[in-house]
Amino acid sequence: MKFIVTKELGRLARWLRILGYDTEYFLNSNRSSLVITSLRDERIILTRNSRMSPVSGIRIARIKHDELKKQLAQVMKELDIKPDEKALFTRCVLCNKKLKEVEKETIKGKVPEYVYGAQKDFVICPGCGRVYWHGTHWGNVRKLLAEARVG
Numbered sequence: 001m002k003f004i005v006t007k008e009l010g011r012l013a014r015w016l017r018i019l020g021y022d023t024e025y026f027l028n029s030n031r032s033s034l035v036i037t038s039l040r041d042e043r044i045i046l047t048r049n050s051r052m053s054p055v056s057g058i059r060i061a062r063i064k065h066d067e068l069k070k071q072l073a074q075v076m077k078e079l080d081i082k083p084d085e086k087a088l089f090t091r092c093v094l095c096n097k098k099l100k101e102v103e104k105e106t107i108k109g110k111v112p113e114y115v116y117g118a119q120k121d122f123v124i125c126p127g128c129g130r131v132y133w134h135g136t137h138w139g140n141v142r143k144l145l146a147e148a149r150v151g
């Protein structure tokens, strides 16, 4: 399942990426190019724009909430998706590219010294070069997911 998220939902877009979903963050307001991109890539449109009218062949979820937790809960419920724990942190939060495993030695100096010392496994974004590791974020993500599921 792939998404295209309109610009007022930046936080939701980042979180969908954290959960491993291929999510395009659509920054301009050109509605026809939004529709074209959605059709071309078979992406579901997520938007806060309640006036956006249905277009044949396109699935749109109108997000009703301001709070991230409720937004995630709505997406999961309305589209009937269950995030896969194995998919968490497999995609770059900034540019949506699939992360790649990387030899620890090659990222020395790119992460804080204490992280380098404490962590064994690192992944890198082939797009922007950002390095990720299993840090404290994991707990936060699980907590938010759990809250969104019950919320």
Ligand SMILES: [Zn+2]
Pocket: 092, 093, 094, 095, 096, 097, 125, 126, 127, 128, 129, 130
């Ligand atoms: Zn990136």
